[in-house]
Amino acid sequence: MTEAPTQAPMMQQEPPVMQTEPLYDDYWGTDETANWFFPDGKQYIVVKVMDEGDRKRFENETQTDLLVERQTQNTRFKMNLTKERHGLIMAAVCGWNLYRKNKHTGETELVHYTDNALRDWLKVASPRHVDDLSIFIRETNPWLLGDMTPEQIDEEIERLERTKEMLIRRDEGKEPSKDK
Numbered sequence: 001m002t003e004a005p006t007q008a009p010m011m012q013q014e015p016p017v018m019q020t021e022p023l024y025d026d027y028w029g030t031d032e033t034a035n036w037f038f039p040d041g042k043q044y045i046v047v048k049v050m051d052e053g054d055r056k057r058f059e060n061e062t063q064t065d066l067l068v069e070r071q072t073q074n075t076r077f078k079m080n081l082t083k084e085r086h087g088l089i090m091a092a093v094c095g096w097n098l099y100r101k102n103k104h105t106g107e108t109e110l111v112h113y114t115d116n117a118l119r120d121w122l123k124v125a126s127p128r129h130v131d132d133l134s135i136f137i138r139e140t141n142p143w144l145l146g147d148m149t150p151e152q153i154d155e156e157i158e159r160l161e162r163t164k165e166m167l168i169r170r171d172e173g174k175e176p177s178k179d180k
Contacts, residue, residue: 029053033094036136038129045133046095046113050141058091085134086122088144092137093118 032049048054062084067076095113098121102109111117122130138144 034136034140036133038098043098044096045093045098047092047133047137047140048094050092050143054091055143058087061091062087085130088134088137089122089130090115090118092141093133 029051030049033046034049035044036047037044050058062080064080068074069076096111096118098111098113099108100111101107111121
């Protein structure tokens with residue numbers, strides 16, 4: 001009797017592993033956004049991580065002219081901090097969840113985001129909210145931080161220290177509040 005040849009056991013192959021990471025990184029901009037929240041924690045403004053096109057638009061809108069007088073060698077340039085701050089906000093904001101009370105009905109209504117609505121908001125917004133939003137945009141877009149010199153940072157720290165002292169004195173009752 002001859003024995004049947006034994007077959008080697010069939011080896012099960014593992015299914016092919018799907019590659020989850022792309023072969024190449026994408027360097028064609030970003031659609032990344034971040035939300036800056038108002039103090040109520042419900043309403044917010046959507047800020048985009050700016051790309052080079054946004055940067056160009058922002059810098060074109062906020063550039064200042066430098067004038068050098070030949071005879072005296074005096075140098076003058078006009079800085080418009082509001083123009084720079086508003087230009088930054090207009091370039092970086094891409095949406096929001098913001099409500100306003102209707103003057104006629106008294107009902108709170110969603111304000112749909114448009115560039116014109118943002119301009120309107122900037123005209124009537126609290127300077128504190130505009131400043132906080134501007135700081136958030138700079139933190140979201142670190143290349144903007146390079147615009148400040150160490151001296152400007154020191155000046156800002158000094159300004160904040162003075163503001164802190166004023167608030168402490170006000171809260172202790174040593175300085176009357178201008179809100180009252």
